[in-house]
Amino acid sequence: MEKIKVGVIGCGSIAKYRHLPEYAANPNVEIVAVCDVLEERAKVTAEKYGAQAFTDYNQLLNTVDTDVISVCLPNYLHAPVSIAALHAGNHVLCEKPMATSHEEALAMIKAAKENSKILMIGHNQRFVASHQKVKKMLENGEFGKVYSFRTTFGHGGPEGWSIDGRESWFFDKERAFIGALGNLGVHKADLIRYLLGEVKEVGAFVETSAKKDTDVDDNAVCILKLENGTIGTLTASWSYVAGGDNSTVIYTENAVVRLEDDPTHSLIIHYKNGEIARYQLDKIQTNEEGGQTTSHVIDHFIDAIQNNKTPLITGEEGMKSLDVILAALESNEKGKFVKI
Structure with missing residues (x-):
């Protein structure tokens, strides 16, 4: 089975300690791109996972072939970046809270439906x-x-x-x-x-x-x-x-x-x-430290994509x-x- 290509946008702590290591541990996944506004942080992360580094998420979405995007950004960017990633043909796992308003959340759900993609929110x-x-x-x-x-x-x-x-x-x-x-x-x-x-x-x-x-x-x-x-x-x-x-x-x-x-x-x-x-x-x-149990979020998300299942925390639930x-x-x- 072909591996699911993942891009992670935002290389802060939630990506560093949760998303990236859990994607890397999943045998069905390949991390192909990472993005962070701080170039050095993006580069260091990319080197660690053998991925391409970006500082502009639009550039990542327009130039790299990805199946999945994890949105690990400040809250005000959750909706715009998730929507852009969905329109670029990706399944999206977005950190919580999913948006800063009910209207933004609705727009994210709409983008997922329009593109027949899974939108899951990272409630563990x-x-x-x-x-x-x-x-x-x-x-x-x-x-x-x-x-x-x-x-x-x-x-x-x-x-x-x-x-x-x-x-x-x-x-x-x-x-x-x-x-x-x-x-x-x-x-x-x-x-x-x-x-x-x-x-x-x-x-x-x-x-x-x-x-x-x-x-x-x-x-x-x-x-x-x-x-x-x-x-x-x-x-x-x-x-x-x-x-x-x-x-x-x-x-x-x-x-x-x-x-x-x-x-x-x-x-x-x-x-x-x-x-x-x-x-x-x-x-x-x-x-x-030492509390690095798996969140099960990533594995559940990847399983939902592979088996075309509705995830436990859909956009509507978020x-x-x-x-x-x-x-x-x-x-x-x-x-x-x-x-x-």
Whole structure:
């Protein structure tokens, strides 16, 4: 079988630690081109993977024969570059949040349909072993009625992870559009939708309280009401000065279900009758050193292309998760609950 030719646009940390090594590890893939506005970074990356280097994504799209493009750029470029790549005949894997507005997301979905290409958004929470297991248990009705939930994603901020540190685009409102809520919160919006159903209404407080010299948000607390009436909270933060939190707790009729809330057991179920079930499953991905578990995102995307399958996180799914975050921003701005 002929290898799938991949181009990666943006050679920052998410490309360096996720997309590129995971494409390189997939036997069905050949990385043929990389692009970054910083020529040196593009060259070094290209040398490592035996690819062509570019500083202009349009030049890459117009001169190299690619089947797939990964868009690993600042948020404001997600939509225009994804749309250009789709019109150039590529399947596209775009980092999250997929866009900076509902309209942009719709335009991306339209471009994918027009060109009969797959558009997938890089939400990796759905692939976490504990999340997949609980999804099946919920579907089987093992926990009875879901009463409430809380989900959190917090760490010390992207300066410790981004290739550009504190000078990173993450802190520039023009390029980022949104801070912790878009960087971390959108992952949890996607997870809650995946596990528990669609979000109907959002209330939120969104603040910049920990980071200096920036106007992007670094702390957000949201109240979500789902279509089925369940209420819960979603927290996103860049202000955890020690450790991080990527946990979700679901309170149900038959049990309290703790996901990624314990360093050893990624799933702990406290049943109403006093029994406790503990599961040691594949660990959730972290950005810490030594935390380089696979995200499963790349392999899933390539499999979808090869077997003409609909991926787990389509453009439509990415847009619905983005809409939750956009509603949170609107709620904070207007001081009222926002219906989606």
